Amino acid sequence: MEQLILAVGECDPANEIICRPENVIELFEFTEPLFSIGPFDFTRTVFLIFLAMIIVLALLYFGLRGKGLVPSKFGVAIESLVVFVRDEIAIGIIGPEGIKYFPWLLSIFLFILIGNAFEVTPLINFPITSRMAIPLGLSLLTWVIFVFVGFKKNGFRYVGDLAWPTAVPLALRPLVGLIEVVSVFILRPITLAVRLFANMVAGHLMLTLLLVSGWVFISSVGEIGIRALIGVPWFVFGLGIYMFEIVVIILQAYIFTLLSAVYVQSSVHPEH
Amino acid sequence: MEEIKGAIALVGYGLAAIGPGIGIGLVVASAISAMARQPEAAGMVRTTMFLGIAFTEALALIGFVLFFIA
Numbered sequence: 001m002e003q004l005i006l007a008v009g010e011c012d013p014a015n016e017i018i019c020r021p022e023n024v025i026e027l028f029e030f031t032e033p034l035f036s037i038g039p040f041d042f043t044r045t046v047f048l049i050f051l052a053m054i055i056v057l058a059l060l061y062f063g064l065r066g067k068g069l070v071p072s073k074f075g076v077a078i079e080s081l082v083v084f085v086r087d088e089i090a091i092g093i094i095g096p097e098g099i100k101y102f103p104w105l106l107s108i109f110l111f112i113l114i115g116n117a118f119e120v121t122p123l124i125n126f127p128i129t130s131r132m133a134i135p136l137g138l139s140l141l142t143w144v145i146f147v148f149v150g151f152k153k154n155g156f157r158y159v160g161d162l163a164w165p166t167a168v169p170l171a172l173r174p175l176v177g178l179i180e181v182v183s184v185f186i187l188r189p190i191t192l193a194v195r196l197f198a199n200m201v202a203g204h205l206m207l208t209l210l211l212v213s214g215w216v217f218i219s220s221v222g223e224i225g226i227r228a229l230i231g232v233p234w235f236v237f238g239l240g241i242y243m244f245e246i247v248v249i250i251l252q253a254y255i256f257t258l259l260s261a262v263y264v265q266s267s268v269h270p271e272h
Numbered sequence: 273m274e275e276i277k278g279a280i281a282l283v284g285y286g287l288a289a290i291g292p293g294i295g296i297g298l299v300v301a302s303a304i305s306a307m308a309r310q311p312e313a314a315g316m317v318r319t320t321m322f323l324g325i326a327f328t329e330a331l332a333l334i335g336f337v338l339f340f341i342a
Contacts, residue, residue, distance in 0.1 A: 088319070197337070258326075
């Protein structure tokens with residue numbers, strides 16, 4: 001963020017009508033750690049991960065602790081979220097035995113939702129899921145679970161049925177089997193992680209560029225005069241994107257959880 | 273003729289967005305007509321629509337990521 005403002009500031013608005021940062025890739029480089037304990041570096045992202053974890057735990061604890069017959073309004077909201085994940089995703093996709101996977105699905109749904117919501121939280125404005133390590137870690141967890149479930153339910157027939165599908169003609173079996181194995185074991189975790197990561201990076205980048213550029217133009221009204229007005233439509237457009245990003249945040253958390261459930265379902269019932 | 277400047281990766285991302293754009297349009301159009309014909313199946317259709325969008329959208333997002341890597 002500071003690098004971006006510096007890069008915009010170096011450009012002279014009096015000569016160039018539109019300033020753009022020199023190197024956007026600086027946004028993705030790792031910053032110096034605040035402090036280190038042994039091999040573990042603590043950056044702002046690490047603190048935000050722990051903050052997201054604490055928020056998820058606090059939401060569930062304070063939302064579901066009520067002993068009374070009538071829960072509070074906050075309790076009703078948390079409860080409807082939990083029931084939505086249980087009925088629509090866990091049981092709705094995986095089937096009756098999906099209740100076993102419900103705690104895991106609820107955890108990743110809430111963690112991704114809170115992690116994404118940092119994008120539009122004032123004073124934080126950084127989605128932790130826009131660091132590749134976090135979506136990749138979550139999707140590798142999904143990968144481990146659906147491969148483990150596949151082997152546990154079907155034994156080695158799990159890979160055998162994928163690599164040698166008896167439903168297609170004999171001449172096509174090696175080709176279809178190869179495509180199936182590559183798409184299930186390699187492409188699934190990659191696309192699952194990249195989908196969340198790229199959506200969050202795109203949203204974060206759009207918000208940063210539009211709002212910071214608009215603010216830089218408007219705040220330099222004393223130097224460049226009437227041309228500072230070009231910052232106003234940028235700022236308004238940025239606020240419009242802000243509303244759109246709130247929808248994307250909820251949708252991406254839902255889609256990540258939904259696809260995890262679909263992958264587990266395809267391991268539980270491989271014939272479908 | 274003046275020299276054209278810019279990153280060729282931008283053109284690549286534009287090309288990568290064509291297919292998923294058409295694909296998402298087809299998915300949503302079919303979902304809308306299915307929901308209009310059978311409103312009682314709207315919940316199931318919506319879930320499947322999000323799945324279809326997610327699978328189709330991945331191609332455009334890979335193009336977006338490659339733009340930064342390239």
